[in-house]
Amino acid sequence: MKSEFTTPIGKISQISGKCISLIGDDIDTDRIIPARFLKCINFDSLGKSVFEDDRENLKGRHPFDLKENKNASILIVNSNFGCGSSREHAPQALMRWGIKAIIGESFAEIFYSNCIAIGIPCFTLPRKPIQDLQRHNNAKSLFLEIDLKNSLAKSKDLNLNLEIKKSTRKMFLTGEWDATSTLLENENLIDNKLNDLPYLKFNSQFS
């Protein structure tokens, strides 16, 4: 965990950093942050516990422990990353370890929306290019500059067209990913909806 950690705010359009590869499909959020670390009332100390059990198992050989991955900030994963439990503690732990963006073949749904909600853009690429990217990174450390506006990732010898949902990209570029204030702008519409919903009328315990 980095002591200078601050949560992202506002518009996000450029991310650059060293890559870290984590190989495997269906890596679940219990593995990203085991349940015993969920016993907390804030996210502050999660960074050091990311992948705790996997790291313990590999005794220093886990990607998150390798010297060459120190200070990496762009995580490269395979398919269905972040499946299982909805715990936001998982992306929070990754973010507090230093991850600022993730590139993968695919992401589990709740994990993906949690990442948006805390300001971590997730990009996708097909299976083969992801594997090539992981191999490339493992052979010689890869430093990527991601331009969110054009969905491009560049390094000295690579040019990649990353995929990201248009709506998601827009949320990062406008700062809307931090949703609360955008949602609150429609306060009148929310109040109207409350009055319109048929079931609130017959659920008296609620009103």
Place this chain on the structure above:
Amino acid sequence: MSQDTLFDKVWDLHKVSSLPGGSDQIFIGLHLIHEVTSPQAFGALKDKNLKVKFPNRTVATVDHIVPTDNQSRPFKDNLAEQMIDTLEKNCLKHKIKFFNIGSGNQGIVHVVAPELGLTQPGMTIACGDSHTSTHGAFGSIAFGIGTSQVRDVLATQTIAMNKLKVRQIWCEKKLSYGVYAKDLVLHIIKELGVKAGVGFAYEFAGPAIDELSIEERMTICNMSIEGGARCGYVNPDEKTFSYIKNKLCAPKNKHWDEALSWWKSLKSDENSVYDDLVKFDASKVEPTVTWGITPGQSVGINQKIPLLNELSQNDQFLAQEAYEYMGFKPGQSIKDTPVDVCFIGSCTNGRISDLRVAAKVLKDKKVSKKVTAFVVPGSEKVAIEAKKEGLDNIFKDSGFQWREPGCSMCLAMNSDKLKGNQVSASSSNRNFKGRQGSPSGRTLLMSPAMVAVAAINGKVSDIREFLNK
């Protein structure tokens, strides 16, 4: 794009606006919270100087961290005590209804809301827990959210979300004797895979689903998320309505009639359009047991653990990881695998009907001496009813430990944990590496009846052979 499905109707009804970014702003009719994913959300409200917009649309209980042996306060575990204390204070401060331990209504959030009649057709329901999909069994659109979205629901009663596609999972015929809802959903996940549901809501339909009780439908919808689908639902019918009737928070008198007539209008149209449609023959499903480290790695009780070359190339890497972690050989039989721990409980299978099925198997039988077995009722209400029916004594007489309600060893946030590489036969929902509290612990998911028979025999067994004796 799907059209005129229940999902479409409920989504459209709750849509507040189209957000500039392209997602929809969706009103959340019922928000459920618990001690694990809410404290940071309340903290964020405080930081942003925001209030809870509609405190009476949120209901709280405590489930993940509660001890199941001694529940007297303060809890022995300081961190657990701090979490329940924080929830108590937040609920008090924001005037949120909290069903605490000893209220008679505490329990696993996905057991509690349905049994209180809070869960109703046509609602949108959100909770900071992926198994919120459970509530779809009533024809509500229910999904798990992260803590930042819990914050958004507290502050605005809405979230930003992209509309899901809808896949109908049509289940023909009916389950055969000794085969349960858990087996059906494990089978569906095995066939479709753990990521097939990403981007979809699953509509479970067909004669086999119609046949199921509401609690069995909850088991199916509960595990939609294990198939990758954030939301799963069943169109409501007479069974749904009679399950809700007379529950504590159910509409009463004139309101009941109004509710009923609205609920009856809520279902997917005959000619509704789905983004995808798959069919299963429920009569062909066997008692199903997981052998690997994802809920999709399962086999019928009489099948062998697959050989590497029987799997698609994409599944082989994970299968190899699973053989190694679980200590299984490819081609080995799952039947007769010795088990160390048997766990009955969880939001998947911790309801009264689950306890009844297991107790029926255990009556006048003894748990194998090699096995530690315990049952954790899903809620205080389930525990009270079970005691009324004498099920607690059947469990205790057989050698099962009878515990207090909570999530317990489904995710092992309390002191109920596997030790070392113990093998557990579990009625819960996830067999991920380390899920049940030991980094090398091994989980075999199965139905409560199958857990009960595994406890008696000390090994994975076919419940049908037991029932036919």
